[in-house]
Amino acid sequence: MARQNKSNELAEMLRFRITSGQLQHGEQLEAIPKLAKRYETTVATVSKALESLEQAGYVERFSGKGVFVREKQNCRLALVMDADSYNPSSVSFLPIIFNELEHKCREENWSYELFFSVNDRQTAQNFLLKLAQNAFDAVLICSRWLAENSAEIFCDKPVFPIGIYPYKELDYSVSFDLYRMVYNAVVELDRLGCRQIALIDSNKDLTWSKIPDAASKGYADALKSIGQLRNPRLHIRVPISQQGGCAAFSELIRNNELSRPFGIISVDSMVTLGVIQTALISGLRISEDVIIATHANRGCGAAQFTVPILKYEYAINIHMDRIAKMIKQHGKGKDPAPGIDLLAPEKKVLIPQETLLTAESLR
Numbered sequence: 007m008a009r010q011n012k013s014n015e016l017a018e019m020l021r022f023r024i025t026s027g028q029l030q031h032g033e034q035l036e037a038i039p040k041l042a043k044r045y046e047t048t049v050a051t052v053s054k055a056l057e058s059l060e061q062a063g064y065v066e067r068f069s070g071k072g073v074f075v076r077e078k079q080n081c082r083l084a085l086v087m088d089a090d091s092y093n094p095s096s097v098s099f100l101p102i103i104f105n106e107l108e109h110k111c112r113e114e115n116w117s118y119e120l121f122f123s124v125n126d127r128q129t130a131q132n133f134l135l136k137l138a139q140n141a142f143d144a145v146l147i148c149s150r151w152l153a154e155n156s157a158e159i160f161c162d163k164p165v166f167p168i169g170i171y172p173y174k175e176l177d178y179s180v181s182f183d184l185y186r187m188v189y190n191a192v193v194e195l196d197r198l199g200c201r202q203i204a205l206i207d208s209n210k211d212l213t214w215s216k217i218p219d220a221a222s223k224g225y226a227d228a229l230k231s232i233g234q235l236r237n238p239r240l241h242i243r244v245p246i247s248q249q250g251g252c253a254a255f256s257e258l259i260r261n262n263e264l265s266r267p268f269g270i271i272s273v274d275s276m277v278t279l280g281v282i283q284t285a286l287i288s289g290l291r292i293s294e295d296v297i298i299a300t301h302a303n304r305g306c307g308a309a310q311f312t313v314p315i316l317k318y319e320y321a322i323n324i325h326m327d328r329i330a331k332m333i334k335q336h337g338k339g340k341d342p343a344p345g346i347d348l349l350a351p352e353k354k355v356l357i358p359q360e361t362l363l364t365a366e367s368l369r
Contacts, residue, residue, distance in 0.1 A: 013054035014132065016045055020055065021141075024064050024075055035065065035073045063117025081333060083111070083118040084142045085170075086133055088125045088149035100148075102305050103170070106326040107146075114330065124149045137163060144333045146170055150214050166336040168329055172346045174216040180328045183348040184273065184301070185217070185224035187318040190351065191271045191299035192228030194316060198297055200269030202240065202262070203229070206254045206281065207273055209243035216346060221273050237262075244277065251280020259288060267293075272300040275309040282313055301351070318351035325349060 023029045035041065041052045056073055059065045066076050085107060091100060104120075111118050119141075121133040130152065136142065137159070144166040147153050153173035160167050169179030188205065195203050205225045212218035222241065229236050239261050244250035251272065258264070272278040278300040285296050292298065293314035302309035304319045311317070328347050335342050 012047055013051045013058065016047065016051060016055040017058040018136075019045075020059060021064055024059075029075050031075055031077045033075045034071075035075070037072065058119075061119070063111060077115065080114060081116040081143045081337065082141060083107075083116055083144050083146060083333075084121060084133065084136070085118060085146045086121045086124050086130075086149045086152050088151060089123045090150065091148050102303060102322045103326070106323050109323075110326050110330055125151050127151075127155075134159070137165065140164070144168060144336070146329065147173065147176065153214065166333060168332055171214075172216045173214055177344040178332060178342065178347075179216075180325055180332075180347045180349065181217070182301070182320045182325075183220075183350055185220040186348070187301055187351040188221045188224030188271055188273070189228040189231075190353065191316065191318060192225060192269075193232060194353070195269035195271070195297055195299055196232045196234075198267065198269070200267050200297055201265045202237075203234070203269035203271065204240040204242065204258055205271045205273075206251065206277055207241065207243045208246050210246065225271070246274045246276055248276055248280040248283070251277035251282075252284045253280075255281045255284040255288075266295045267297045268295065270296060270298045272298065275300055275302045275306060275311075278302075278311070278315070282311070282315075286313075302354075304352075317354040319354055320349065321352065 020029075020035075029035070035056075036044065038049055038052045038056070042049045045052070056065060056067070060067060060073075063082075064076060065073050067073050085103075087100070107118055110116070119136070121130075124130045124133060127134075130149075133152075137145075140163075142165055145152075145160075146168055147156070148170040150173070152159065153169060153175050156167055156173075156175050167176060167178070169176040169181075172179045172181040192203055205221065207221050207225075225241065226236055240258070242254045242257055244254045254277065255270070258270070270281060272281055278298060281298060282292065285292060285298075290296050297316070299316040299318065300309075300311075302311075302317045302319050304321045304323075309317065309319075328349065332342050332347070
């Protein structure tokens with residue numbers, strides 16, 4: 007048997023001994039070499055199993071003392087992700103989610119377990135096995151396959167499923183209010199004197215989402231509110247990557263006669279990096295010739311811009327707080343109202359004061 011499967015089996019056996027009360031809170035486990043001998047396996051396999059249990063919140067290690075059973079958790083979570091979770095548009099988002107999840111679990115005395123690359127029933131087997139064993143109280147879903155099959159999978163389970171993204175099959179999810187971000191950005195760029203405002207949007211398939219066209223709707227509604235007609239050549243959809251941003255900006259300056267300052271809204275900080283790079287290479291001045299408004303995940307390395315910019319930040323700690331609030335309500339038998347809990351963007355103005363003053367004087 008592969009070491010990974012053996013360590014999973016051992017972790018499950020130890021987890022059962024803990025949840026069934028055979029191992030009590032505060033009780034010390036045998037030393038790793040003794041556990042390896044008892045279960046006829048290797049020290050490496052035991053270490054891997056204990057690492058899994060520690061991550062899930064069942065045990066804790068103390069240097070020089072050993073491994074001890076943790077206090078019983080108030081809530082047991084699973085975070086289930088598919089392979090698409092690791093695309094460029096999410097790579098900066100997920101590490102922050104992991105950190106916030108761990109922080110929240112420690113704060114609330116919850117446990118969690120991660121399941122990666124859950125794309126179909128075959129890759130979901132480990133998760134489905136534990137779900138059948140009632141190992142979880144709530145499941146955080148970042149897997150399109152799991153969301154699409156949630157009615158069947160969770161129909162007879164006492165589990166509360168919540169979408170990390172606004173999957174249309176789920177009753178409950180938490181998401182960034184992209185409509186409001188784009189709408190507010192258009193209004194702000196207009197206030198700063200931009201007579202042409204472009205939107206660089208994602209070309210991803212969003213048919214799984216309850217709000218697939220949030221950005222384009224926010225853009226159209228905001229342009230209408232400021233009396234501008236929508237120009238299709240100023241709405242560009244590209245892959246979420248730095249290269250996508252470069253291509254989008256190149257297309258904008260190639261196909262349009264741009265007035266200055268020219269406004270650009272980007273729905274992702276990776277795209278924004280490409281926009282900035284291409285604008286500078288083209289000899290344009292950021293905040294004077296081009297004013298950029300972008301979505302950004304707070305704490306994300308890709309969103310630490312070194313040029314003047316308008317950031318509409320998404321606070322992932324608040325995302326996790328909202329999820330925790332839903333879970334607590336469910337635990338008390340008071341389910342929250344079904345729907346998407348949309349998080350409002352927080353504007354961070356990183357535009358030089360002289361640009362703001364000039365814009366005001368032109369109005």
